[in-house]
Amino acid sequence: MELIYAVLVQPFVDMYLDPLIFIETVIKGLMAGVLYSLVALGFVLIFKASGVFNFAQGVMALFAALTLTGIMEYMPDGLPKWLTVIVALGATVVIMILLAVIIERVVLRPLVNQELIILFMATLGLSYVLEGAGDLMWGSDVKVLDIGLPTDIWDIGGVYVEQLDVTAAIAAGSLVAVLAIFFTKTRIGRALRAVADDHQAALSVGISLQQIWVIVWSVAGIVALVAGIMWGSKSGVQFSLSLIALKALPVLILGGFTSIPGAIIGGLIIGLGEKVVEVFWYSVHGGAVENWFAFMLALAFLMFRPQGLFGDKIIERV
Amino acid sequence: MRLSKASIAIAAAGVIAGAAWAETARADYDSYTVPNLVYRTGAYAPNGIPLANGFIDYFNMLNERDGGVEGIKVDVVECETGYNTKVSVECYENLKNEGQSGALVFNPHSTGVTYALIPKASEDKIPILSMGYGRTSAADGTVFPYIFNFPATYWSQASAFVKYVGEKEGGMENLKGKKIALVFHNSAYGKEPIKTLETLGAKYGFELMLLPVDHPGQEQKATWLQVRRGKPDWIFMWGWGVMNQVAIKEAAAIRFPMDKFIGVWWSGSENDVAPAGPAANGYLAGTMHAPGSNFKALEEIKTHVYAKGNGAGEEARVGEVLYNRGMLEAIFTAEAMRNAIKIHGTKDIRGEHVRDGFEAIDLKEADFDRLGLKNFMKPIKITCENHEGDGPIAIQQWDAAAGKWNIVSEWIEPMHDVVRALVKEDAAAYAKENNITPRSCS
Numbered sequence: 001m002e003l004i005y006a007v008l009v010q011p012f013v014d015m016y017l018d019p020l021i022f023i024e025t026v027i028k029g030l031m032a033g034v035l036y037s038l039v040a041l042g043f044v045l046i047f048k049a050s051g052v053f054n055f056a057q058g059v060m061a062l063f064a065a066l067t068l069t070g071i072m073e074y075m076p077d078g079l080p081k082w083l084t085v086i087v088a089l090g091a092t093v094v095i096m097i098l099l100a101v102i103i104e105r106v107v108l109r110p111l112v113n114q115e116l117i118i119l120f121m122a123t124l125g126l127s128y129v130l131e132g133a134g135d136l137m138w139g140s141d142v143k144v145l146d147i148g149l150p151t152d153i154w155d156i157g158g159v160y161v162e163q164l165d166v167t168a169a170i171a172a173g174s175l176v177a178v179l180a181i182f183f184t185k186t187r188i189g190r191a192l193r194a195v196a197d198d199h200q201a202a203l204s205v206g207i208s209l210q211q212i213w214v215i216v217w218s219v220a221g222i223v224a225l226v227a228g229i230m231w232g233s234k235s236g237v238q239f240s241l242s243l244i245a246l247k248a249l250p251v252l253i254l255g256g257f258t259s260i261p262g263a264i265i266g267g268l269i270i271g272l273g274e275k276v277v278e279v280f281w282y283s284v285h286g287g288a289v290e291n292w293f294a295f296m297l298a299l300a301f302l303m304f305r306p307q308g309l310f311g312d313k314i315i316e317r318v
Numbered sequence: 319m320r321l322s323k324a325s326i327a328i329a330a331a332g333v334i335a336g337a338a339w340a341e342t343a344r345a346d347y348d349s350y351t352v353p354n355l356v357y358r359t360g361a362y363a364p365n366g367i368p369l370a371n372g373f374i375d376y377f378n379m380l381n382e383r384d385g386g387v388e389g390i391k392v393d394v395v396e397c398e399t400g401y402n403t404k405v406s407v408e409c410y411e412n413l414k415n416e417g418q419s420g421a422l423v424f425n426p427h428s429t430g431v432t433y434a435l436i437p438k439a440s441e442d443k444i445p446i447l448s449m450g451y452g453r454t455s456a457a458d459g460t461v462f463p464y465i466f467n468f469p470a471t472y473w474s475q476a477s478a479f480v481k482y483v484g485e486k487e488g489g490m491e492n493l494k495g496k497k498i499a500l501v502f503h504n505s506a507y508g509k510e511p512i513k514t515l516e517t518l519g520a521k522y523g524f525e526l527m528l529l530p531v532d533h534p535g536q537e538q539k540a541t542w543l544q545v546r547r548g549k550p551d552w553i554f555m556w557g558w559g560v561m562n563q564v565a566i567k568e569a570a571a572i573r574f575p576m577d578k579f580i581g582v583w584w585s586g587s588e589n590d591v592a593p594a595g596p597a598a599n600g601y602l603a604g605t606m607h608a609p610g611s612n613f614k615a616l617e618e619i620k621t622h623v624y625a626k627g628n629g630a631g632e633e634a635r636v637g638e639v640l641y642n643r644g645m646l647e648a649i650f651t652a653e654a655m656r657n658a659i660k661i662h663g664t665k666d667i668r669g670e671h672v673r674d675g676f677e678a679i680d681l682k683e684a685d686f687d688r689l690g691l692k693n694f695m696k697p698i699k700i701t702c703e704n705h706e707g708d709g710p711i712a713i714q715q716w717d718a719a720a721g722k723w724n725i726v727s728e729w730i731e732p733m734h735d736v737v738r739a740l741v742k743e744d745a746a747a748y749a750k751e752n753n754i755t756p757r758s759c760s
Contacts, residue, residue: 236593278540
């Protein structure tokens with residue numbers, strides 16, 4: 001009886017009695033969800049274009065953030081900070097595009113027409129190579145990433161809102177808008193969708209698979225850079241950053257592997273769900289449920305919608 | 319000519335005595351093997367690297383300056399574990415018979431790995447130095463003859479924190495009705511102090527709030543919302559790696575006063591406070607030794623290792639908290655090896671001899687002066703029964719503007735009356751569970 005009360009009644013009583021904490025939990029949950037979505041977006045882009053689950057996406061975020069901080073460290077002293085940041089950001093974007101070209105040439109091109117599982121294994125190998133390369137180039141120390149993002153908090157009637165979280169939400173929203181326009185309104189975007197639908201049909205109408213892969217890996221690299229900046233600004237840039245990919249998995253299961261809005265909505269649901277459960281059902285579980293609860297929530301969705309909330313429904317004709 | 323039985327006996331005794339003399343006079347070893355389980359890669363590398371650097375730099379300094387320990391070079395063999403228990407156990411198995419001496423000691427650098435190695439190392443007769451971490455009840459040398467966790471255990475440290483809080487609150491009696499939150503790494507390591515804090519909570523009347531954080535601790539918003547909701551008066555943290563940096567930043571984001579936030583000594587390095595910047599100012603952490611690079615031993619390392627281009631890391635980072643701690647591990651190891659040579663009268667020592675060397679550690683202030691570590695830490699004495707020592711613990715505070723740690727408390731004596739009773743109880747339970755007959759130390 002006590003357990004039933006603790007599970008079904010007490011949390012809602014607490015929400016009612018402590019509305020400020022409830023509101024803050026909801027806001028922080030949604031903000032955390034946005035950060036998960038940023039990582040999930042990179043996965044979705046590559047999966048849409050090639051059907052490959054890119055295991056290296058988390059490491060790409062780490063690599064991009066390491067490169068950014070590394071370049072900033074080597075910039076001459078005395079330059080205005082805004083100039084340092086812009087030059088370092090520009091250089092990092094160029095490096096991520098170059099990385100996409102190299103990945104297409106060295107990893108993907110030799111594996112055209114291979115089973116998807118082989119491409120997946122290739123991305124697994126890629127993640128080790130990138131992690132090692134990042135270590136060799138920039139070292140393993142914790143690096144402070146300060147590109148001038150606001151780090152203060154707003155106290156809105158006793159509810160604390162972190163300005164960095166709001167910035168991340170704006171960045172994620174802008175990215176989704178730009179990507180949506182890119183996918184639907186541009187020639188390359190349409191070509192990309194054609195490749196995603198059917199490689200061979202796309203090839204038969206003259207779409208270059210290689211070019212599309214370079215573009216999509218470049219965009220995924222830039223998304224990884226944004227995710228790396230947001231996460232790295234919170235914890236410092238260090239190798240544990242690559243593990244944020246684990247946070248994106250339940251988001252992808254929930255939102256669908258092929259839907260950009262799905263990545264966003266999935267992230268928000270996961271972020272909100274795990275925070276509310278962690279905080280208000282604490283007396284039941286004793287804490288540290290964030291990691292497994294996200295997967296449990298995603299699996300529960302799978303029971304009803306195996307393709308995820310917004311994923312393409314697969315219909316096989318017999 | 320027939321030899322009498324007596325003359326044969328005399329001759330035999332002479333041969334044996336001669337052999338024994340030869341043994342003490344020379345050593346067959348070219349080098350001693352001291353493995354080190356390190357993590358220079360992976361999520362915990364930022365902490366693993368300075369620890370490993372301090373350790374190997376000190377032995378390289380001894381090799382350069384003194385020709386090693388008692389004239390025999392020390393070969394530090396690193397094995398990369400990535401802070402992974404399974405890989406660490408593989409490293410142990412691969413290295414335990416390495417070199418002429420075999421492994422003389424292992425430093426696991428992980429409480430989980432220490433737990434995994436306790437039965438193996440005890441059987442292989444190789445001492446484990448889990449300096450300031452690991453299984454707390456291993457402080458009972460009668461049940462854990464090969465495990466050492468001096469200069470203080472997690473339980474001692476937790477009790478010292480409670481004493482510090484009591485002092486700040488104006489007396490231990492004022493702890494009644496207070497709330498202390500423990501934010502901990504959700505692992506064997508992070509859970510270590512819970513038992514002690516629960517016992518002390520019952521004794522002094524404070525409420526303990528437990529807030530676990532899953533590995534690696536990159537995302538902790540829910541934990542800190544719990545802090546907002548529970549409104550603890552003080553927070554203790556048992557964190558490691560990125561968990562520390564995120565926690566300090568999150569604490570700042572909810573405006574929790576930093577001078578009421580105390581990290582275990584594994585949550586008190588320069589790495590931990592850097593990402594939070596000025597917001598980390600005033601953050602407290604336990605320590606077993608003084609911070610900074612103003613020590614002769616560190617100068618010796620710079621002269622004999624870095625000046626010759628053989629340093630393991632950047633010279634500017636010599637003297638950081640975790641570097642000094644890695645060096646301290648090496649110093650204790652070297653002292654135990656010296657003791658072993660003295661006790662057993664031979665330079666051909668093995669793990670079981672070094673165990674005796676650890677149990678003979680008795681470093682007074684004059685000894686720390688000799689080691690180039692004047693005022694670095696308090697004297698320490700290890701015995702067969704007590705593998706923890708008496709471990710006074712200090713509290714250090716981060717000065718963000720100056721970018722350095724300062725010791726801000728007296729050296730606090732742990733509550734031995736409470737902790738040692740818990741250690742005895744837990745060690746006895748372990749002995750019973752594993753059919754171990756505690757050895758006699760008398």
